[in-house]
Amino acid sequence: MDSSNVKDAIQDLIIRLKDAEKGYLEISKAVSNPTLKSWLNKYAKERHQMHRVLESIVVAKGENAVVETSFLGDLHRMFIDIKISNTSADKEYDAMVTEIERGAGVLISDYEKVLSEVPMLPTLQTTIRAQKMTIENELFNLVALKEEFNSVIA
Numbered sequence: 001m002d003s004s005n006v007k008d009a010i011q012d013l014i015i016r017l018k019d020a021e022k023g024y025l026e027i028s029k030a031v032s033n034p035t036l037k038s039w040l041n042k043y044a045k046e047r048h049q050m051h052r053v054l055e056s057i058v059v060a061k062g063e064n065a066v067v068e069t070s071f072l073g074d075l076h077r078m079f080i081d082i083k084i085s086n087t088s089a090d091k092e093y094d095a096m097v098t099e100i101e102r103g104a105g106v107l108i109s110d111y112e113k114v115l116s117e118v119p120m121l122p123t124l125q126t127t128i129r130a131q132k133m134t135i136e137n138e139l140f141n142l143v144a145l146k147e148e149f150n151s152v153i154a
Contacts, residue, residue: 007063009118010054013128014065016110017051020044020103027100033093035145040100043138050131057124097146104139108132 024044028037055065111132115125 003061005118006120006124007058007061009114009120010058010124011065013110013114013131014051014054014058016107017047017054020107021047021051023103024100027096031093031096036093036096039142039145046134046138050134053127053131057127094146094150097142100142101139104135104142108135108139111135 021044024040024047028040028044031037031040058065111128115128115132120128
């Protein structure tokens, strides 16, 4: 088991989680829908806790964790800012949830890649699986909320 591969994989997840956290906070400030705003704030806090757990694992291995956003994450947030400013309030919820779905899908794929390609200790694998399942459950709940919201509007 190559510890540098494990550290690199965890580091990538930390950056992706930081991207998600920052994105949720930025969108939360820009949207007017209170349900969406509440959801975004809750899961921004959760992404923060997730990357803190992974950071502590890196630090416990005697390494330094880099906690920053990625260029692609920054680009995606700029795209979302433009989308928010060009979306009417009645379509805001659907548009933002679509973007959140896209970002969460990429994050889930990142977790799946780490789990399938990086040999790691069972305890770390359990942590990574649990975080992935949390994200999947949140995405499922958000999509259900989106469908409920759309059925009320229709």
